Amino acid sequence: MPERRIRIIGVGPGDPEQVTFEAVAAMRSVDWFLVVDKTGVSTDRPDPLVVARERLLARHLDGPATIVRVTDAPRERRAEFTGTDDQYRAAVTAWHEARVDRYLAALSENDGDVGLLVWGDPAFYDSTIRIVDRITERIAVDVDVIPGISSIQLLAARHAIVLHGVGRPLHVTTGRALRDAVDAGHDNIVAMLNRDVALPGLDDWRIWWGGNLGAVDEVLVAGRVGDVRAEIEAARDRLHQKAGWMMDVFLLRKES
Template sequence: MSDRPADRRRLRIIGVGPGDPDQVTVEAIAAMRSVDFFLIVDKSGVSTDGPDPLVAARERLLARHLDEPPTLVRVSDASRERRAQFTGTDEQYRAAVRAWHEARVDKYLDALAEHAGDVGFLVWGDPAFYDSTIRIVDQIAERTDVQVDVIPGISALQLLAARHRLVLHGVGRPLHVTTGRALAEAVDGGADNIVVMLNRDVALRGLDDWWIWWGGNLGTADEILVAGRVGDVRAEIANARGTLREKAGWMMDVFLLRKDA
């Protein structure tokens, strides 16, 4: 039994896995069925030239797991300057991200004021890995009386390992998880077993003799896998990234880099 007051609305952050509806957990399905509506960020015209393909992907996922058509409240995303385009300092970039989060909080609060009931936020993969939904919803909770909970999801890290039949770390050894823009820093710091996420580009300069296990749009019908010595498969990965963008309208990739295979 929940001790939540009857009039206190709940904001549920639901990890829905990397794309395959079969990889949505039983707990996540129950959470999706428990809310009154879903707040969906629509990046049409902001991060995409046309309709946001990830909105359609979420709609398909909900249709698969809900008995009744869901209520979707679409919120247009606030504009932001991408890290690859940013010319300021790291602190200025972090300030720009904070401003973007605050703008999204304001948009969510407006939507919450217009719609009653419990709310679901569908997060690709797992909310703990390189996603800002928890931070944003926590800011909402500071400004209004709500209960927040988080339902974990299958992460692309897990699916990458499963698809390539990998243990991500050596026996008793660490695993370094970072972003594409911080990869060079990780290598310079001595990391030699690295999972890389959030890749606008795949910069693998100076790593020709390393080994890579790469996956793009994991868990979808368009999934592509590549593995091999970096110097041998760099072009194949670049082609796969372009193919996914053209075919699916979006591309998310993750890969493991290891100095010694």
Template structure:
């Protein structure tokens, strides 16, 4: 058996020629189905159908999303449940399976870890092909560079934003935002985007104190229009503040 982990950006328009060619070598796509009307599963179907590849939906195991006390342990348990669910599909079907990963598999995605777990249970070989990441699309959409001259950019999640700022980070690209926690950062600059590269893309930029309400309204609108919202933003401290 073979598994191909393919980065597909934010949808069919971001599938690279390399990934498209790899997908056409696969017998089927394994995809998590989070609900009966999973909009993100529909996008995966569109990508697979363009290459004539069947999608095998797998009900996604339940996960504790209410900020559990031991977050790493909760995620690890969820990953193990996913491994077990996918294992049954691979054992039954064999052949070459693909996993289509939003953005790029290297950034805040656990597909590689899950397939590592599968490889401990099954005789599979796997490879990974990169995709266009959300920070790349955000920077292009706003026509910006993610970092000032000679300075780093810190990649983190909404869950760890406050911890990162407390540690002295002043230029942050923030992903996986269950909600926006920007209180007290009114003078910081933000470049925000949701559902990047799709028909429901929304962009806002400015001082946090001036545009926060606009961003919150845009998140609600995008979720209503698309059925889902994935947002990412660059947050930068006022000029002159150092880490």
């Protein structure tokens, strides 16, 4: 039987007050935390999401946390190697495999139960569960997952909206696949992991947008796409410059 446990803990979009009681109990139950550090990979300054996790742990633990930083593996992002869906999936798979190797090295060097703090909820466009599944193919560990408040939920709450019409579906996808969703006839779409908000041909749709939701510098914009696109693009640039990171999500709906 495995003697060690990996706890995948959803910690919400960034506000320490949105961490659930279950997540706090899980954080207090582990011996150390494995944190991916992107310093030098995607930024030259200290990884702001590592700093945010450190502050979150300081807020919810009774004593200092033991944090083991793992330098993130580089991910192929050049268009000539990621332009097609197959190329993109291959690039992500290679990146995940490199992360598995680095996680396994950290596990071999540190005893006890480990916590992995996942932004938002581990079920939505996050690969931590997939990576840990590959780890369990190599070593014996118990794994459990603690859900967190997702940015999708927070987007709806911040804008005080219901994400779908009465009895109507909601399509959740990525910015990369947004055009495919529109072309397939979906007219009520939540998009995450967005590269930009160009949204050609959708000027008359309505958008509810949120950037860095749950953080102190969160920004909200809503309106007709053609009227607010420039405002959203400017907000994205400001968040990148001010916070050192930018994660956004939006609801896009075709007006009837």
